[in-house]
Amino acid sequence: MDLLDLLDHLLNFVAPAAFMALALVFAGRYLGGRRAGVPRWWAQLALVFAAGVAVLVAGLAVFGHDGMMATYAALVVVCGTVQWLAMRGWRR
Template sequence: MGPLDALMHLGNLFLPGLALGALAAALAKLLWRKELAPVSFKRLALPAALAAAAVTLAGLVVFGRDGRMATYAGMVLACALTLWWRGFGPGRR
């Protein structure tokens, strides 16, 4: 495997988490317009995407491979908790 192939595999490993974080933040900003107006999109999306990516790595370590349904469920839970923390919880500032 060449360096470009390795980079593509690494990108495809983290792409679901990054997409989930961005999509969930966009939908949260759309659904709770007034409440999340003072919170920027970047402040919501970046931590949510990083949390989902961390769960992807944890799932890879725990299960020995990626793409397990438990990992995806953990990604959704981590993303939702992070969005709540940044949007409505103590992390809002």
Template sequence: MGPLDAFWHLVNFAAPALGVAALAAVLTKLLWRKALAARPLRQLWAVSAAAGLGALVLGWVLFGRDGRMATYALLVFSCAGALWWRGFVAKPR
């Protein structure tokens, strides 16, 4: 595998986490506009994306390969949990 192939493998591995994080952060910001006024969208996306990438890596380590439905379920729950924690539990700086 060449460097370009390795790059595209990494991009495709991270794409579900980054996409789910972006969609979840935008919808969260729209639904709870007043409650999350102090939270920038970029911050919500970053926390959710980090949790999603962690979930994908954990699923890859546990199952030995990428693309299991349990990994994607963990991705969704970890993104939602990170948004809930950052948006409503952690104090704004």
């Protein structure tokens, strides 16, 4: 596998986490509004993306290959929880 193929595989592997991070952060900013103590959008994006990639790597380690629906379900739950925590959802 050459470098471009490796980069293609890595980008396709993290694409679901990137999409979830973008969708949740911008939906949270639109629906949640501005609140005191909430990190800036790019910090939220980095947190949610990192959590999503961690879930995808854990799913790869547990199941032996990527693309399992259980991994994607865990991705949605974990990313949503991290975004809720970042937006201080318990203070509403």
